[in-house]
Amino acid sequence: MGPEDKVLVLRPHHLLCTQGYSGKGYNEEFVDNMNKVVDRLRNGDDLIRITYSTDVLCSKCPNKLGEDCCETQDKVKWFDDRVVEYFGIEEKEYHYREIIKEIDEKMTGEMMDDICSRCSWYPISSCRKRIVQEK
Template identity: 55%
Template sequence: MDLRPHHLLCTQGYSGKGYSDKFVENMNRVTEKLRGSEPVMVHLTCSTDVLCADCPNMLGTDLCSTNEKVKRYDWKVMKYFQLEEKDYIYQELVERIREEMTPEMLADICDGCSWYPVSACREKILGKKKRRTPQQPD
């Protein structure tokens, strides 16, 4: 299935809320498959994907109503994790992202996303990793 890079994060943090009933139904179907133990091949694409297909914000191929923002999320995920537009095993990628992601990186990637504060992204992707606080002098 086609998946845009920032949806590697959304599919982990998703906790049942979405843009419409149709979107949620599709998201439930896709995340159930991706969260299963069977390896799933995904094709990373910086364009509209399997989740956009049932989203009310999709205006056309490669066109989201917040295109500038979602393209920025995609670009940051590609850059941080040195990804390419090619096939990957979803579970392997997610494992690597969870290992390498820091709270600062996640906050930077997801800056401006309205789901970030209300979904389970931090809990699912970061686990117990905490944001670093600046060193205080003794």
């Protein structure tokens, strides 16, 4: 599974992280992969398939322990569950740019705080600004 595959596989909360991403990540390999994936989502073929498991970004992450297993499993599952509940995200194919438009139209500051406040990137990233404020 890599950014060159036809359908990019993403877990639900990465529909948010890929919007807030601005070049920072866990290590060089993660950032290199993230750059490729985000560039394709923003500028290229944006067909994606949602999985409630580890995805194309996890595949190059130092926190991935195994299939559907992350170093911070409870936390990331919680992010995924919130995104699924708030936006009705299912395990199926979507066009990224269409689904993030829908999400961003519905997202409020309270919802974003609820989903993301346990994330260490939240205070220092552009996620909230890009998803909630830039409307």
